[in-house]
Amino acid sequence: MDKSAHLFLENQLCFPIYATSRLITRLYKPYLNEIGLTYPQYLVMMVLWQEDSIKVSAIGDQLLLNTNTITPLLKTMKQKGLLQKIKSTTDERVTVIELTKSGQDLKIKAAEIPQKMQYDSQIPSEELDQLRTGMWKMLKYLQE
Amino acid sequence: MDKSAHLFLENQLCFPIYATSRLITRLYKPYLNEIGLTYPQYLVMMVLWQEDSIKVSAIGDQLLLNTNTITPLLKTMKQKGLLQKIKSTTDERVTVIELTKSGQDLKIKAAEIPQKMQYDSQIPSEELDQLRTGMWKMLKYLQE
DNA sequence: CTTATTTTTGTCGTGCACGATATAAAGATA
DNA sequence: TATCTTTATATCGTGCACGACAAAAATAAG
Incomplete structure (x- = not known):
């Protein structure tokens, strides 16, 4: 087996998690802006x-x-x-x-915020698609 | 139902993903240091x-x-x-x-690197436990 | 009691992420 | 041709993350 096959983005779990994490922060940002918080501040x-x-x-x-x-x-x-x-x-x-x-x-x-996000159709569909793709890749790996 | 129940860390998917992403970067760091790369540079x-x-x-x-x-x-x-x-x-x-x-x-x-990490017992067990917990929380949510 | 070690918090420097904006080339329009 | 819009890349400022290190208080050891 070719060792370097591990080096492709799709073959690793790490990248989808990294990308999904950033996408989630992006989704939260407009809602958190309204209450004057950043995402890490929101967690605190x-x-x-x-x-x-x-x-x-x-x-x-x-x-x-x-x-x-x-x-x-x-x-x-x-x-x-x-x-x-x-x-x-x-x-x-x-x-x-x-x-x-x-x-x-x-x-x-x-x-x-969670309710707002759930029913807000103003979230760009492209971002949601990327999030779905990232989630799906994670799920695929975690289930193996 | 209490709306604020959503505000606990355990009740959200976002936090486990955020935490897991950082944990993965930490796990890679010592191996990437050896070849002089940061994690984002490694992705590029x-x-x-x-x-x-x-x-x-x-x-x-x-x-x-x-x-x-x-x-x-x-x-x-x-x-x-x-x-x-x-x-x-x-x-x-x-x-x-x-x-x-x-x-x-x-x-x-x-x-x-992937092989090294897999068989390296020098990774602090605490970090691995945190990673397992994060992964488990994600899986739990994604399967619902 | 004195010294050494640990614990808790903080400071500093580096490297991302990303919004806002700028710049220049390419293409579109009048 | 002149001008307007779009596209590709880059710049700048802000706010995390985190390794390395520092400072002070608490605790342990001799």
């Missing part, structure tokens, strides 16, 4: 809506991100007034993240 | 190993990337001596990308 908010007042590292554990990515994210989100950073009194190394009122309220608007 | 090379002497936009079509991402990628890859950029004579707008000898030769080393 989902963690905080589920469990408020948690350590920086606890956010990273859920999102599989390191502090060198999360710290700058939290910095801009604090500037937007979504959250505040509080030094733990029991352990001075720990920073606890708490949502502000504004951050909590955003959950209501965010909750409408 | 796979396109070129499959079909040499193609337009910049043709690479973008396959990788679902725009020229504002690909152009800088090609610039650094040219500096590494992997490829060269040639202005088309028939259409002066078009830039054709051709692999150098060094770029073609890299295919042999790259072809060993």
Whole structure:
């Protein structure tokens, strides 16, 4: 068997996942723009809506991100007034993240996004086709 | 039904795909480091190993990337001596990308990576567990 | 008690992604 | 022919990801 056959894009699972991930971010972007969030910021908010007042590292554990990515994210989100950073009194190394009122309220608007997307016909059909193709390739591989 | 139930990470397909994509890039990194490529550069090379002497936009079509991402990628890859950029004579707008000898030769080393990864026990088991979890979540959703 | 190690968070530099925009060539239209 | 539109590529600014490293607090070891 030719080893280099592995090197074609269609023969690998990695590329469809990489491409699909970017396509999903693109689909979310217009809806997240309306509520002033980027996709990674939206993920951080989902963690905080589920469990408020948690350590920086606890956010990273859920999102599989390191502090060198999360710290700058939290910095801009604090500037937007979504959250505040509080030094733990029991352990001075720990920073606890708490949502502000504004951050909590955003959950209501965010909750409408999945429904909006589902029934929104304004999503370019080309993008949806690419997403379907990517999903299909992933499914094909995962089922083998 | 509570609309906000959609906002938990586990209830969405988007997050597992996003996380899995980054995990895969992390798994490839040490092997790609050995041959001096980043993951996006590796994808560009796979396109070129499959079909040499193609337009910049043709690479973008396959990788679902725009020229504002690909152009800088090609610039650094040219500096590494992997490829060269040639202005088309028939259409002066078009830039054709051709692999150098060094770029073609890299295919042999790259072809060993999938096998290496498969039998390499040095991959941290924690990372593999996270990858399995992500894959499993995707599969669960795609099969519904 | 002092020193060494670990834990938690943060900083910095590099390399993508991508929206907005620019530039030049090719083609279309008046 | 002059001008308008389209196409292909490139530039610029912003925001992640992440490796390498740093700093400070907590804990462990001697």
